[in-house]
Amino acid sequence: MLVIRRKSAEVRAGIIGTGFIAQVHARAARQAGAQLMGVAGTSVERARQAGEAMGAERAFGSADELIESGLLDVLHICTPNHLHAPLTLKALAAGVAVICEKPLATDAQSAALMAGRAEEAGLVGTVPFVYxxxxxxxxxxxxxxxxxxxxxxxxxxxxxxxxxxxxxxxxxxxxxxxxxxxxxxxxxxxxxxxxxxxxxxxxxxxxxxxxxxxxxxxxxxxxxxxxxxxxxxxxxxxxxxxxxxxxxxxxxxxxxxxxxxxxxxxxxxxxxxxxxxxxxxxxxxxxxxxxxxxxxxxxxxxxxxxGHPQGFHDCFNAFVADSYAAIQGDHRDGLPxxxxxxxxxxxxxxxxxxxxxxxxxxx
CATH class of the missing domain: 3.30.360.10 (Dihydrodipicolinate Reductase; domain 2)
Structure with a gap:
């Protein structure tokens, strides 16, 4: 685990993934005022490089280490699709809310299990159908x-x-x-x-x-x-x-x-x-x-x-902000x-x- 930097916010977020969409999630998290506690990648070095760009406090060499850190209120999962279900289930079991990239899972049975586990745990789970x-x-x-x-x-x-x-x-x-x-x-x-x-x-x-x-x-x-x-x-x-x-x-x-x-x-x-x-x-x-x-x-x-055009980042920012509001107990109509x-x-x-x-x- 590598310390990068620290700032204060209400929601403590973590991100698994270091690619384009992870950067989009990080930007939206910062826009919503979150404290980005850490990022995990396939190696601690990749996590460190991505974390510096994202403004994360720490870099983690594995997803499990981030999930089990006890530092998170919400986890953003920005990995290849086959990892969505196992990582989501681990996070929910650890008491962490989840924002998981789409498709939620690679089959309907796994996706239904994820939705059921989130409901049983009383935790927010959202999917970025940002349009x-x-x-x-x-x-x-x-x-x-x-x-x-x-x-x-x-x-x-x-x-x-x-x-x-x-x-x-x-x-x-x-x-x-x-x-x-x-x-x-x-x-x-x-x-x-x-x-x-x-x-x-x-x-x-x-x-x-x-x-x-x-x-x-x-x-x-x-x-x-x-x-x-x-x-x-x-x-x-x-x-x-x-x-x-x-x-x-x-x-x-x-x-x-x-x-x-x-x-x-x-x-x-x-x-x-x-x-x-x-x-x-x-x-x-x-x-x-x-x-x-x-x-x-x-x-x-x-x-x-x-006359001042809005676009994809604006939609993503609104989605993440509404997800965080739901995590804090507020209702947001139309939240996916x-x-x-x-x-x-x-x-x-x-x-x-x-x-x-x-x-x-x-x-």
Whole structure:
């Protein structure tokens, strides 16, 4: 264990992981006023280097050492997916709240166990479905009743970061990332957002998946999907479809959701998050993010004046701040919990089963 530096705060946090997303968690923790007690990596040296950048007090050479330190109120788990369940269960057993990266687990059974253990322990467990924290997503949710009975939910989540054979990552390996890659990694975000905005659950799916790049730098043959198309039906009877791809040239992080009702439509584009499209038979308009005109539900997530764009970091900061508030006993509407993470795992398993069998699968 290596001492780095110290500062004071209310919530005592620790982070397992040293990569990009761990840095995002650390930034949000600092923004929320947390005391970052320590970071753990695959070695104490990697933890030290990352901890200095994160502003952590100590570096730990193992996750177990950090979990068992007695220093934490909350643990951020930012590791490859196969470690999410065992590390979460250890933290909960130690009486530590958990913020665990998505997918919550590599299968629905493990995710349900994690959610159950958190509930039994009376501890907060949250998952960063951070697109819920765009002000215009909250506005869409607040306005959903205005568009009448929902008849169609459709959209896509498209990226291109795995487009070429030289592009590789641990997520491609099913032993590390799980059996569903594009579905679990980004499709889970879309499905969560669709259910969050509509308040309506996806109940049955019919899916196709494909491997586009069959051989990658360190993974051959590739066994997890690059693309997926999913048809679904919701509990209320609405129809839906979504396309998910990590090999869509030119698309960097394009999450698009459109919902059609009997009297109107609305659409949100994550790459243009300052606006919510509102459609009607007699005309359409783009509603600008403006705290002076937003609904009460959206206003807390719009701290900047109109014309000052908000983005991914703002959403992540809001998610972590709401998680910490929950740990301190406050209620935060729309906070994505382990139950939501387990729900996403159920959908992922159903999609993979449908793609395997070619039929409709309940979820």
């Amino acid at each position: 819920r924290f765009h002000a215009m997503v909250r506005e869409a949710r607040a306005r959903i009743a205005e568009i009448g009975r929902v008849s169609l939910v459709q959209g896509s989540y498209l990226q291109d970061w795995l487009l070429e054979p030289a592009d590789d990552n641990w997520r491609v390996d099913p032993e590390l990332g799980g059996p569903g890659r594009a579905i679990g990694d980004i499709g889970s975000h879309w499905c969560d957002l669709a259910e969050f905005v509509t308040g309506d659950r996806i109940v049955t799916v019919n899916a196709q998946t494909a491997v586009v790049i069959a051989d990658r730098a360190t993974n051959a043959p590739v066994l997890t999907e690059d693309v997926a198309t999913i048809q679904f039906r919701t509990a209320s009877g609405a129809l839906g479809s979504v396309v998910v791809s990590q090999v869509a040239p030119g698309r960097k992080n394009r999450l698009f959701l459109e919902i059609s009702g009997t009297s109107g439509s609305l659409a949100f584009d994550q790459e243009n998050p300052e606006h919510l499209w509102l459609g009607g038979r007699s005309g359409s308009r783009a509603l600008q993010r403006d705290p002076l005109t937003l609904s009460e539900a959206a206003r807390p997530y719009s701290p900047l004046p109109a 919990t382990f139950e939501d993470g387990a729900r996403a795992a159920v959908i992922t398993d159903a999609v993979l089963e449908s793609a395997r069998t070619g039929g409709w699968v309940a979820c």
